[in-house]
Amino acid sequence: MLSLALGVAALVSPALALTPIETFYPPTLNDTAYISNASIGTYGGVYTAQTRTSVYNASYGVYDYCTMPHPRTQEYQMPAAIASGNVTGKLKFLEYVQRHQRRTPYNIFPYGETAPYECDNVLAYLYAAPQSGVAPVPVYGKTYTDPTNPFVASYIPGTCQYPQLTVGGVLDGVQHGKDLWALYGEKLGLIPKTPDNSIWLRSSESPLTQQSAGGVLRGIWANYTGSLPLMQQTTSVDTVNAGFSCNAKSALLSAIESTDLWNEHLTVTASLVQTLGDITGANTSSWTNTFDHFSDNFQARLCNGYALPCSETDPTSCVTMAQAEEVFRAGDWEWNYWWRNNANVTEYIQMVEGPFIGEILAHFEAVLAGNSTLKYSHDFVHDGDVGPILGALGITQLRWPAMGSNVAFEIWETNDATNKFYARALLSGQPVETIHGVLDWVPLTKLISILKPFVPSDIVALCNN
Template structure:
């Protein structure tokens, strides 16, 4: 069922000769020929994970769509100058962003799903209570079921899942994610406090249960023995600066410009046969399925990353999506994400519109650390979506950008030298490795230089930009 290109082999290299690091930066991703080149499979990317276990099968550092790598004590290197002893410095602040962990798909096939999804092994709790006084709430959780008398069930999908929802595998991935962060930034570097109920930490998510439930898993991994509740800060959904929360007409008009370019048309041309085949097989002929590869990628990823098979025609179950077709879908999805946030002529404006306010919030944190106004704050962790991770990486100037996968993460580390100058430096890790960008590898640079890289993506007047 899976391409030979994703099978892990002995040693540090993957099939076709790609090292784990190389799987993050396919050199041909700016060209549509990357999509049609079937010989590269998934360019070493992994799209397979077990259903009810944490995903740990891929070689560390590999582009693993189901569970992206993250800082881990066994592989974590100190910044180059610190490791060599040419600079004596300590880490003083961590700004950590991550996508939620793996989940079921958003997009159910219009022609129907040939497999039932089972989520009985994960309990999505849904309850509230008074901040002080009053009775404690009874913990209740959502339990999805199907009623045979419901006429809309035919042609949908049976089972016990919501679409989307975090899966048990995703939850367990999150706990492991948190345990590894604690081993690096707590045990190794001494940055994390022993308890999260202090002025040293700040947690935020979007309004989505996916990000909120991921936070519960990850933070349990960071503090396994903590008893009590924690605030997970969220902005009001209609004005949220993550997950495209606020209304801005220029976002859609700029996206229309991007998808009207010659390059975008070319990528649709080279995938015309594939899109036609999938439309016929899966009943997915509407524009929402045919104009981008978002829906096909999401559906296939959600299946493979939770132990399910690729889909089949519900009337002819021998007519199924092949590995080669899925590989091309994933290559096309990568091409689209790289084009959205790196390669199109409107990329800077698009990032300003979609993510500029959030980038500005991050820079405010950096300035507070630099100016000695951060108080005791040491660690900020924000749980968001691929649509937030992508533009931040685009603003950093990542060399090429594959689809930011499940649990993908950006660690902004701020270090302070222990000399009379007491200079602030930064480094940026993407999924555990110093990010490779047009500005060089961001392993050790002045904090002011990192701020200068990101500042052009912060709009000076978002309301005017949205109305333009």
């Protein structure tokens, strides 16, 4: 756990006097006043990063949307029960769930983008190989803008796909992996020196998670020269990244977004949405019904060294940082509402993430039963997977799971006669603060019981209801 005696104890927000861990848990996040309160700013969060670099520009441990912290040896603290000598034990299993690293935006304004995004220093490899025989040429995609293409005027000139990992994201992934190896490999002796059958690597079908995995795994196994399987389910039935079809989900989400509280948050942000629409031309329902699109566009700009957008027709009319901060607060509010603060949250998490949570629990239960062959499982997924998992844990407040967000489930085997296996759940390196208490050292059976209600007994029947 982060030691506040270290240099990082410096307050990250002079106005709010926040410590790094406090930036993850805005206490008024359930209230729509959180959105419109300009004095909050980013609630100590960081939303900027340098262009084309992985240089970390915030105190370690702070909620940093561009480069989220993760477990590393400098701040990591052993479980108190182990450190004090009250029990002896060793780390038996690690389930590590993370969002991909930073990227270009998904959502482009109707007139396109006035500034080109450059990704010419990222080689997006694209090839398939037979299991044996001739090796293919390792071709990679290199995006270009053809001057004869009549559609480019309303899109984006430059050398990026939308979305794709930027070089800062790739380099951040490598550092992420180096830190995981130093802690869970060298210090705690869990991750093997060379990949073997005790590891399980999983991703969604998205190039974002696959490319992030390449960087992180290189950081973990710096000298490994072989290839590795990255397990994926078929896109149409994938249990992450909203892969499987669930007919009932849209109706439930519609109900969730029809409450008085949801409508109240739209009311308090109506003026902001109107202003942003006037500047950017983005005024269709996909941009105005939630803050997903505006947040995505602004986050991608600031996290890769680009300016906030200006009007296509009036270059003096630009989105201000204060307006972007309100967008980010609204995004945090929405994520907290979707995954923590609505009356149907349990059923919604079941429909979105229940099967994947069930896969994680199967790993836990195998350890508990003494028949697990795995030591280390790493899942490369999306914000839409990390959010519901934290919601299922009962996190007290949920900010938008940012780039590289991570949840480390540690299972420890001890000599405790009452409970042989204990668990910790770390969010970006810190024990998660939840309605069940801080998940720093709980019987594994308790962690399983916390998550179990979010795994439906029959997801097919639930989705067809």
